[in-house]
Amino acid sequence: MVASAEKHDVFKAIADSTRREVLRLLSENERPISEIADHFDMSRTAVTKHLQILTEAELISGRKEGREKIYQIHPEPLTEVKQWLAYYEKFWGNKLSMLKHLVEKEE
Amino acid sequence: MVASAEKHDVFKAIADSTRREVLRLLSENERPISEIADHFDMSRTAVTKHLQILTEAELISGRKEGREKIYQIHPEPLTEVKQWLAYYEKFWGNKLSMLKHLVEKEE
DNA sequence: TAAACGTACAACCAAATGGTTACATATTCA
DNA sequence: TGAATATGTAACCATTTGGTTGTACGTTTA
Numbered sequence: 122m123v124a125s126a127e128k129h130d131v132f133k134a135i136a137d138s139t140r141r142e143v144l145r146l147l148s149e150n151e152r153p154i155s156e157i158a159d160h161f162d163m164s165r166t167a168v169t170k171h172l173q174i175l176t177e178a179e180l181i182s183g184r185k186e187g188r189e190k191i192y193q194i195h196p197e198p199l200t201e202v203k204q205w206l207a208y209y210e211k212f213w214g215n216k217l218s219m220l221k222h223l224v225e226k227e228e
Numbered sequence: 229m230v231a232s233a234e235k236h237d238v239f240k241a242i243a244d245s246t247r248r249e250v251l252r253l254l255s256e257n258e259r260p261i262s263e264i265a266d267h268f269d270m271s272r273t274a275v276t277k278h279l280q281i282l283t284e285a286e287l288i289s290g291r292k293e294g295r296e297k298i299y300q301i302h303p304e305p306l307t308e309v310k311q312w313l314a315y316y317e318k319f320w321g322n323k324l325s326m327l328k329h330l331v332e333k334e335e
Numbered sequence: 336t337a338a339a340c341g342t343a344c345a346a347c348c349a350a351a352t353g354g355t356t357a358c359a360t361a362t363t364c365a
Numbered sequence: 366t367g368a369a370t371a372t373g374t375a376a377c378c379a380t381t382t383g384g385t386t387g388t389a390c391g392t393t394t395a
Contacts, residue, residue, distance in 0.1 A: 136243035137383085141312070148319065155341060167384050169343080174382095188341045188392040196316045203313055205248070209303040210310075212255065244353085262371060274354055276373080295362040295371045340393075345386105352381070360373075365366105 131198045132205075134178035139163075140171050144194060147181060151193040154183075238305045239312075241285035246270075247278050251301060254288060258300035261290075 135141055139161060146157060154172065158165040172192060175181045180199070183192045242248055246268060253264060261279065265272040279299060282288045287306070290299040 130243075132243045132245075132248070135312075136237075136239045138239075139383090141239070144316075148316065153341075163383085164385065165342080166344085166386085170383070185342090190342065194319070196319045199313060199316055202309065203317075205242075206306060206310055206313065209251075209255065209306055212301070212303045246353090260371075270353085271355065272372080273356085273374085277353070292372095297372065336395105338393100338395080341391090343388100343390075345388085347387105348383105348385075350382085350384100353379095355378075356376090358373100358375085361371085363368100363370075365368085 129178050129198070131178045131180065131201050134175055134180055135199075135202065137171065137174075139168075140175055143168075143171055143175060144180065144196075147192055147194040148196075151191050153186075153189040153191050155189075157192065236285050236305070238285045238287065238308050241282055241287055242306075242309065244278065244281075246275075247282055250275075250278055250282060251287065251303075254299055254301040255303075258298050260293075260296040260298050262296075264299065 135144075142160070143157060146152060146160060154169060155165060157172070158168040161168055172181065172183065176183065178198055179195060181192050181194055183190045185191075242251070249267070250264060253259060253267060261276060262272065264279070265275040268275055279288065279290065283290065285305055286302060288299050288301055290297045292298075
């Protein structure tokens with residue numbers, strides 16, 4: 122396989138619904154691994170693997186605090202997705218797309 | 229594995245860089261399979277599989293025209309990604325995010 | 336200090352993913 | 366009609382993905 126496979130692939134990171142749910146949880150609050158794992162019907166180990174993938178995409182980071190590892194969200198890499206999407210918004214053809222493109226440029 | 233795995237998963241569809249490139253090509257012009265395949269360093273069969281996944285996500289559709297099958301883009305399902313992203317924009321904290329949220333509501 | 340807690344990680348596994356080759360079928364055109 | 370063109374599809378394969386269990390290790394806390 123070729124596929125370039127950038128190590129920090131945000132598109133691949135958000136492709137999984139479990140990982141999107143992790144992001145939602147962390148958008149509410151930073152949380153230790155065990156608390157995140159409690160929200161899912163899978164082992165803590167499995168959740169840890171998802172956390173690693175999100176970490177590689179730099180969407181989250183974890184700090185050690187005592188015996189816990191506390192994860193927090195970093196949504197900035199989502200700008201790559203946002204910019205990718207922006208290209209396709211012109212194909213929607215709704216009236217506000219022009220205004221939104223102008224707003225985009227100010228960022 | 230659980231993973232819900234909706235048959236029309238737009239997040240999974242756009243996770244692959246080849247499929248994103250297919251979308252870009254089709255955003256320029258509708259094209260037959262062989263023309264799409266010419267842009268990639270892989271077999272036509274492999275490209276066809278990507279076209280099937282994009283079709284299942286309803287991001288493209290193909291019509292038979294003579295011996296050709298011509299694909300065109302349908303970007304509408306990307307709104308799901310856009311809406312998902314919108315939730316995280318408030319975490320950016322840039323000054324225009326409020327205006328953009330208002331604009332969003334008009335659609 | 337010993338037990339409980341939270342995490343790390345190795346080893347393993349089934350299924351999905353992303354690719355291949357080979358061959359069949361439908362359409363066009365000389 | 367027969368050859369060339371465009372696509373469809375079956376069979377196969379290696380790697381990745383998403384999960385498991387078991388064990389080890391550092392940190393609290395009774």
